[in-house]
Amino acid sequence: MRRLILEALTNPPLTEALPQDETLARLATELDQATKARLGRSLSIRQVDAGSCNGCELEIHALSNPYYDLERFGLRFVASPRHADVLLVTGPVTRNMKEALERTYNATPAPKWVVAAGDCARDGGCFAGSYAVAGGVGAVIPVDLHIPGCPPSPVAMLRGLLALMQSFDAAKAGE
Amino acid sequence: MTEKTALDRLMAAGRTDAAQKGFPRVAVEVDGWREMIGALAAGELDLLSLWGEPGTVHAAVLDGGRVAVLSLDCPDGKFPSVGARHAPAIRFERALADLYGLVAKDAKDTRPWLDHGRWEMRHPLANAPATGEASAPYPFLAVDGEHLHQIPVGPVHAGIIEPGHFRFTANGETVARLEVRLGYAHKGIAGLMRGQDLAGAAHLAGHVSGDSTVAYAIAFARAAEAALGIEAPARAHWLRALMAEIERLANHFGDIGAICNDASFSIMHAHCAVLRESLLRFADTHFGHRLMMGAVVPGGVGVDLAADGGRQLLGLAAQIKGRFAQLTELYDNAASLLDRTVGTGLLKPELARRFAAGGFVGRASGRDFDARRDLPYPPYDRLGFAVPTLSEGDVNARVWIRIREAEASLNLIEEIVAQLPDGNPLTALPTPGSVAEGLAVVEGFRGEVLVWLRLGADGRVAECHLRDPSALQWPLLEAAIEGNIVADFPLCNKSFNCSYSGHDL
Numbered sequence: 001m002r003r004l005i006l007e008a009l010t011n012p013p014l015t016e017a018l019p020q021d022e023t024l025a026r027l028a029t030e031l032d033q034a035t036k037a038r039l040g041r042s043l044s045i046r047q048v049d050a051g052s053c054n055g056c057e058l059e060i061h062a063l064s065n066p067y068y069d070l071e072r073f074g075l076r077f078v079a080s081p082r083h084a085d086v087l088l089v090t091g092p093v094t095r096n097m098k099e100a101l102e103r104t105y106n107a108t109p110a111p112k113w114v115v116a117a118g119d120c121a122r123d124g125g126c127f128a129g130s131y132a133v134a135g136g137v138g139a140v141i142p143v144d145l146h147i148p149g150c151p152p153s154p155v156a157m158l159r160g161l162l163a164l165m166q167s168f169d170a171a172k173a174g175e
Numbered sequence: 176m177t178e179k180t181a182l183d184r185l186m187a188a189g190r191t192d193a194a195q196k197g198f199p200r201v202a203v204e205v206d207g208w209r210e211m212i213g214a215l216a217a218g219e220l221d222l223l224s225l226w227g228e229p230g231t232v233h234a235a236v237l238d239g240g241r242v243a244v245l246s247l248d249c250p251d252g253k254f255p256s257v258g259a260r261h262a263p264a265i266r267f268e269r270a271l272a273d274l275y276g277l278v279a280k281d282a283k284d285t286r287p288w289l290d291h292g293r294w295e296m297r298h299p300l301a302n303a304p305a306t307g308e309a310s311a312p313y314p315f316l317a318v319d320g321e322h323l324h325q326i327p328v329g330p331v332h333a334g335i336i337e338p339g340h341f342r343f344t345a346n347g348e349t350v351a352r353l354e355v356r357l358g359y360a361h362k363g364i365a366g367l368m369r370g371q372d373l374a375g376a377a378h379l380a381g382h383v384s385g386d387s388t389v390a391y392a393i394a395f396a397r398a399a400e401a402a403l404g405i406e407a408p409a410r411a412h413w414l415r416a417l418m419a420e421i422e423r424l425a426n427h428f429g430d431i432g433a434i435c436n437d438a439s440f441s442i443m444h445a446h447c448a449v450l451r452e453s454l455l456r457f458a459d460t461h462f463g464h465r466l467m468m469g470a471v472v473p474g475g476v477g478v479d480l481a482a483d484g485g486r487q488l489l490g491l492a493a494q495i496k497g498r499f500a501q502l503t504e505l506y507d508n509a510a511s512l513l514d515r516t517v518g519t520g521l522l523k524p525e526l527a528r529r530f531a532a533g534g535f536v537g538r539a540s541g542r543d544f545d546a547r548r549d550l551p552y553p554p555y556d557r558l559g560f561a562v563p564t565l566s567e568g569d570v571n572a573r574v575w576i577r578i579r580e581a582e583a584s585l586n587l588i589e590e591i592v593a594q595l596p597d598g599n600p601l602t603a604l605p606t607p608g609s610v611a612e613g614l615a616v617v618e619g620f621r622g623e624v625l626v627w628l629r630l631g632a633d634g635r636v637a638e639c640h641l642r643d644p645s646a647l648q649w650p651l652l653e654a655a656i657e658g659n660i661v662a663d664f665p666l667c668n669k670s671f672n673c674s675y676s677g678h679d680l
Contacts, residue, residue: 001505004442014449047335051360053676055385055466060335061429062455065448079333095293096359097338100330126379131299132363151385153465 014066043075043161046084046108050101050137051127052091056118056151060088068154075161081108086164088115089141090151092124093134105141113144113164117157122146181214182238185245192246194629195612197401200233200244208247209255211236216260221531223616224625224642225257225267227275229302233640234264235614235625237531240549242616244627249277256282263530263647274300274365286314289358289679300366318344318352326661330359334665337675341664348660353653360679368639373399373473373604376636380626381468383641384677389415389422390619391641392471394626397552399473401613402630403605411475411600412553417488417591418458418467418476419618420584424495425454426620427577427584430672434574435506437665438515446502450495457491475601485592492588499585503578516571520667522655524566530651533622533644535580536671538564539572546618554594560587568655570670606634619644621672643677 047060063070070076078084081104093101105114116137119125123136137143147160179187188210189201203211211234214220223235223242232254233246247254256279258265268279269288276298290297292310318325323344330338338359344352364383368376380395381388393415400407407415432447455465461484462470470478506512522532527540537544545562547555563579565572612629622644629637652671656664 001442001508004446004501004505048331049335049337049360051338051362051676053382053385053388054337054674055382055388055468057335057337058386058429058466062448062452065452066445067449067452077335081331091360092362094360094362095295096289096291096361097330098293100338100359104331126375126382127362127364127367130363130367131294131296131304132361132366150468151466153459 015069015072043086044078044084045075045086045088046078046081046104047088047090048081048101048104050089050091050097050121050140051094051133052118052120056090056121059151059154059157060090060117062154063157068158070158081105084108084112086113086115086161087141088117089137089143090117090121092120092127092130093137093140095132095134098134098140101137101140114141115145115147115160115164116143117147117149117152117160119148119150122148125150180238181210181217181219182236182241182243185211185214186243189245192612194610195244195402195614196404197398198235198242198244198614198616200246200612200614202246202248205247205255207245211245212255212257212260215257215264218529222257222261222263222647223531223623224627224640224646225264225271226627226640226642227271227277228638229275229300232271232277233627235627235642242550242614244614252276253278253280255280258282258284261529263650266646266650274298276301276305289361291358299363313356315342315354315356316352320346320351322346323351339675343661343664345661348662350656350659350661350664353656353664355649355653357649357675358679360676362676362680364641364680365639368636371636373630373634373636376628376639377472378469380639380641381471383680384643384645384674385466385468386426386674387422387619387621387624387643387677388466388468389418389471390617390624391626392469393419394615394617394619394624395628395641396471396473396475397615397617398613398626398628399604399630401615402611402628403473403607403613404611405474405602405605407475408598408600408602409553409596410479410598411602413591413595414476414480414600415471416554416558417480417588417595418462418470420587420591421454421458422467423620424581424584424588425451425458427581428454428499430669431502431506431574431577431581433672434516434570434666434669435512437669438512440509440512443502443506443512446498450499450502453491453495457488461487472601474604475599477601479600480595485595489589489592492585496582496585499581506574506578513571515663515666516574516670517569519570519663520655520659520670522568522651524568526651526654527568530647532648532651534619534648535573535576535621536644536648536651537622538562539576540568541566544623546616546623550616550623552615552617554591557594558587558590570666573670604634606632608632610637621645621674622648641680643674643680645673645675645678648673649678 189203221237273290297305326343340356432444435443524541625642
């Protein structure tokens with residue numbers, strides 16, 4: 001353990017230095033500014049799997065790995081909808097999960113936003129039309145933003161959250 | 176002459192279906208079905224799966240290195256319950272009743288399983304689905320005793336995980352009983368499969384459980400190829416294995432890190448996540464998708480590996496080996512971490528054997544089975560690799576099985592890259608011309624994935640059954656948690672890492 005910790009102290013961080021990756025750099029800067037403008041330095045995200053194949057969950061987990069390190073932008077995952085500003089919902093909404101999703105939405109205090117992540121979350125994807133599927137997330141609760149992808153890559157998720165932030169700014173300017 | 180096994184006797188008495196390729200399917204009468212139940216209860220056979228179609232039930236059984244499907248016609252919709260004598264069948268039978276209206280006679284547990292009363296119909300896969308009924312409260316098993324209290328958890332959890340409900344009955348900190356209720360992720364995949372062409376069906380199969388998309392794609396492709404009587408090109412077999420080992424490694428690294436994280440040892444989590452990410456990035460660059468979804472197709476693989484890719488993968492594997500050795504040493508020397516994992520969540524070998532638990536769950540409890548070795552398919556029949564087993568059956572053992580398997584996979588990757596044959600990795604698919612069936616069993620990272628497929632004469636899917644290894648592992652989690660403290664549940668659950676979506680389908 002001592003060697004690993006010493007290495008960690010002497011080696012540069014893995015978290016991708018922003019100027020090295022143009023897309024991420026631009027995203028990160030804008031995301032940072034947009035988040036601050038709207039919510040200070042904090043945006044709390046509650047993730048809800050409404051019936052996904054778990055592919056989206058794997059990539060949402062990756063957002064927290066040292067390469068993407070979502071928390072450096074003040075974005076963090078919280079354990080309860082009551083602590084959340086954003087619901088990040090994946091999957092087609094199965095009929096068996098419909099009520100749970102509605103109750104989670106109702107338990108989230110306003111102001112709140114819903115981000116639907118993944119192709120299934122748009123319209124049910126390859127599971128649309130099944131007796132067991134209610135449809136996309138929008139069929140059950142109001143969706144503010146959809147992030148496409150099957151599953152969306154971590155960078156696509158970051159890009160999506162950025163777009164959400166920009167919509168906050170636009171709304172503010174229009175007030 | 177060697178003595179005839181239970182499977183030999185059953186197959187001799189039944190009528191083998193000529194349409195099925197790969198592994199045999201045998202039609203049995205009620206007597207044969209009962210004899211199978213006896214052999215399962217006596218431990219002479221393992222139950223791999225139990226499923227149905229309108230008017231027929233099928234059971235896939237394992238006898239050492241052989242798999243066979245036994246089919247019983249039940250025009251009256253009733254069949255002798257397997258679950259009444261062989262517990263692993265209970266949830267399969269409850270799902271059969273929900274989906275097809277096929278009733279297991281003398282079954283002890285007749286509660287619904289996948290049907291939560293929300294589908295607007297009953298028996299959706301039967302020839303004539305019935306109208307839906309309003310949902311009734313689900314009767315959890317009763318637990319009696321003083322000072323007991325219940326803790327309901329889910330289906331929406333505190334972490335980023337799939338939906339499921341856990342009903343704990345605890346005595347203070349100690350779990351007296353855990354009952355799991357699943358079905359929240361049920362998407363009706365067996366119903367969606369009907370009428371699909373092979374491309375559409377392969378896409379669905381690749382989205383049963385996203386973490387095992389390669390294993391499902393290979394199993395589906397092999398079942399389809401068996402039904403069509405074709406063999407994928409040699410290069411495809413080796414590329415599939417390469418992807419399967421990358422998937423195994425990525426998941427094992429994710430799991431090892433996440434288990435340690437659930438014991439608040441986050442340094443392992445961070446380092447393992449880096450190893451995982453490096454593999455996902457390789458897959459994205461060379462196979463066109465981070466999870467390799469859609470890369471394996473019936474007839475071969477859709478994405479070839481460029482000449483340079485093999486060399487890069489060898490470099491990555493060597494780099495990972497060095498870093499993973501350090502992490503293994505860290506795990507093995509962190510007393511505070513081992514204090515949480517050693518002796519926690521014990522799964523008795525006897526239960527693992529009875530439930531034919533696959534993957535690290537079975538192998539950490541002494542069940543020495545790996546489809547790559549025991550039901551060999553190319554290219555594993557030409558590769559040397561160790562299948563680690565332990566008998567302790569605790570969280571620590573399940574971590575060590577993953578560590579040893581990751582090491583074996585890194586060696587396998589080197590072997591596969593060295594022997595990768597040249598040629599076109601994709602062959603054209605014929606139209607079957609008559610009804611054709613195929614069965615395939617493929618080792619995924621959490622155990623063996625089973626796919627049974629019937630194609631119509633036009634090559635479209637008539638029926639398809641997919642069985643996730645989790646189906647036989649979920650009930651064992653309930654046994655493993657007993658007597659542990661509630662706070663250790665995340666640790667136990669992560670060490671099993673069962674798929675919700677794969678179970679619920």
